[in-house]
Amino acid sequence: MSIDKKTVEPGGDVTISVNVKNEGKVGGSHLLELSLDGKIVDNKSVKLSAGQSDTVPFTVSKExxxxxxxxxxxxxxSFEVKKPSKFEITNYSMDRKxxxxGSTLEVSVVVKNVGNKKSSRSVVLYLDGEAVKSKPVSLEVGKSKSIAFKISENKIGSHKVSIGGYSENFRVLPPETFELRNKVENLKEEVEVRKDRIANLQGKIENLKEGVKAREDKLSDLQGKLEESRGELNSKKSKLRMVQNELEKERKEKEGIPMRWVVFGIFLALIVGLVVGRKT
Known part of the structure; x- marks a missing residue:
């Protein structure tokens, strides 16, 4: 039998776990009855095959x-129900689970005197329901102190740590399993780092794509404006050629008027000459 808390405040839950094994040659059911001070307060039926074992939990609470x-x-x-302590335990933490x-892990809490006078008490750490370590603490009213415990366990499996009203499980692994697990965790972390890097690179690529597209759009717009400018230039060239042709035509016409007068003068002189010749 294991009891998760040896001491509890009124109304607090206490879990009692019982290991049951069918040592017979055939399967069957067995009724477990939980007695509290000689009185049955709970019962559970467990069905087990031949040679099978199981852990059956019961939870009780007393005011x-x-x-x-x-x-x-x-x-x-057994367990004990005590009046609420004048000390408050908070900020529970376990550095590794x-x-x-053979490795050591650290469990810490903060103890505060919430009473109306200076008081002392022992902070007890329970491992698998058994008190294994304790530290005395004496505090003035309103003062607090951090208490840390270092524990080591060689038994492979899951273990439960309890301090005050806090409890938490940790696992002990064989060295080779632990090292393999660490390698797996390191690989997972490396994969996550690489995923973040890939996501970052993908973001940069998308930004570059957007930049390239924006530049392509701008280039296309400039090419359109260039073609438009070329069209306007060709139109202006055509108009210029027309104006030049008109000017050339006018110039030729202006140059042609004096020549006609010269021809007319020569023609007139010939006529006058003929007339004068006939008279003589």
Missing amino acids: NTGSYRVSVGNQTG IVKT
């Missing part, structure tokens, strides 16, 4: 202070 004895079959244990055998 009255005092010590309570629990039993399931021939397994027994997976360690290899």
